[in-house]
Amino acid sequence: MKLIVLDRDGVINEDSDEYIKSVDEWVPIAGSMDAIARLNRGGYRVVVATNxxxxxxxxxxxETLSAMHKKMHELASVAGAHIEGIFFCPHGPDDKCGCRKPKPGLFQEIQARTGFDLDGVPCVGDSLRDLQAGASMGCAPFLVKSGKGKKTFDKNKEELPAGTLVFDNLAAVAEHLVPDDPFANNR
Structure with missing residues (x-):
């Protein structure tokens, strides 16, 4: 088995500058649940790391965050996908915590809980801080242009961690990592 770490807002679901604050506002990006299913079929355990x-x-x-994540798990299940765990930082930018990306706390927790060495593990995000947090633990950075990703690419191209691969969305990442998925070709 392999592991992959996904950011949530802008990678799995639509993002908003006004924040995703309710279950109704939590809307999956087209193809994201099928992408997670493809990753699962390719042998990936999927975990989420989200500020x-x-x-x-x-x-x-x-309680509302839990309801949003319940909806995400249910929609994933309908697509034949499984998200193994969700690691989140509830803190604000001034709280001086160690878990708010770009700090590595969420990734340290993922490593401790899963037992995986994160060196080389794909880390998919739409912001510079997503990739920086993963890269600090040795993850392979993947930037998606969904969510805030296009803006991140246009404004922070020079600051992206070394070796960052850039894709349109999570579906394109899944196709890259699991190119020989016969189920995907029959849909």
Whole structure:
């Protein structure tokens, strides 16, 4: 088995500058659930690492976040996909925590809980901080142009971690990592 770490907003679901604050606002990006299923069929265990500062900002609570993640798990299941774990930072940018990306805390927790050495593990994000957090633990950085990814690429191209691969969306990443998925070709 292999491991892959995905950011949530802008990679799996639509993102918003106003934050995703409710279950109704949590809408998957077209093809993202099928992409996770393809990764699973290719032998990848999928985990999510996400900053959720809307909690510390008082925009939503842990119960609402849990309901959003329940919806994500249910939609993944419908697509034949499985998300093994969700690791989130509830802190704001001024909270001085160690888990808010670009700090490595979420990735350290993933490594501790899964037992995987993260060196070379794909890390998919739409922001510079997603990739920096993963790269700090040796992950292979993948930038998607969905969500804030196109803006990240246009404005921060020179700052991307060495070896960053760039794709349009999670579906393109899954196709790259699992090119010989016969199920995907029959859909």
């Amino acid at each position: 959720q500062s809307g909690i510390s900002r008082g925009m939503f609570d842990l």
